[in-house]
Amino acid sequence: MLKVLIACVWLAGSAYGAMAQAASVVFLNPGTSSETFWVSYAQFMQAAAKDLGLDLRVRYSERDAHNTLLHAREALHGSERPDYLVLVNEQYVAPQILRMAQGSGVKLVIVNNALTASQKQMLDARDDAHWVASLVADDEQAGYLMLTDLLRQYGPVSPGKTLDLLAFSGAKNTPAAQLREQGLRRALAEHPEVRLRQLVYGEWSRQRAFEQATQLFKRYPQAALVWSANDEMALGAMQALQDSGRVPGQAVLFSAVNSSPAILRARLEGRLTTLVAGHFTLGGWAMVLIHDDAKGVDIDAYGGRDRQQALFQLIGADQARRLLAPAPLVDFRALSAIGKQQPYRYPFSLQLLLR
Structure with a gap:
């Protein structure tokens, strides 16, 4: 599908210095750099980042939790810290990364796999001091x-x-x-x-x-x-x-x-x-939340910071043909809550790609 998604994404993976005023983001991708789902997932994120003026870098773990933690440490305590770190609780790595983030000044966003109930109980209030949002599918x-x-x-x-x-x-x-x-x-x-x-x-x-x-x-x-x-x-x-x-x-x-x-x-x-x-879109929607948070929007007022989106839907023949065809460009900026009046809610949906 997502060779589509993005004819224009190559601009988004540039080094931090290329977009001096942009909020910087690192995504800890748990998949491999040749894995169709996680590559297309990152491409959709990059398309969103480009449209929203964010500077996104992707780090693939190659399905190795040890690599994820190494990349997290580099992002959180290295010389080029991003403004935001996006992570997935694959193989239950999130609590370690939350603790690692203490004192870093980096804001955290979790996608796809949220903290489990037992993980939440194990963490104290200090652990989520820089927690911005979680965004998962149903x-x-x-x-x-x-x-x-x-x-x-x-x-x-x-x-x-x-x-x-x-x-x-x-x-x-x-x-x-x-x-x-x-x-x-x-x-x-x-x-x-x-x-x-x-x-x-x-x-x-x-x-x-x-x-x-x-x-x-x-x-x-x-x-x-x-x-x-x-x-x-x-x-x-x-x-x-x-x-x-x-x-x-x-x-x-x-x-x-x-x-x-x-x-x-x-x-x-x-x-x-x-x-x-439908859930391959989560990373792109997370970019919208990051964009708004960086602009001072209280995203909690537009549906909460811990969000479960009803993204999954049955894909019949018509939808399959549409997803195989070149995808329409999503206007990610139009999804932002900036300038929107209550009761606006972020309209994240696979339907934005099936028009």
């Missing part, structure tokens, strides 16, 4: 939507009949994965005709899910539904089914989260039955 709803839509598309189940389900979750120590699992289990509670035969942790990896699915399809040959917490794991599981001589979307119905070109094409081709997407 991950529990995404997990719920996937299974309920799979069942809708499967059709009525005869009385007394059951359907076997296989599930591929992400990483155990990632709040988004846990919430998507909760949504899955909520849907299961409403549909006793579905038997969850096994849930495995694919660690967001296509190869790992392929290897797991190869064994699971042998163990559970009657599996009719596959639920996957991201696109890469779904693609791996679909490949495993195809290698067994069966056709994804016919022998077994698949679901996934995300909007990479590969998964959008799978949705259009019918190999993927159910797709939900």
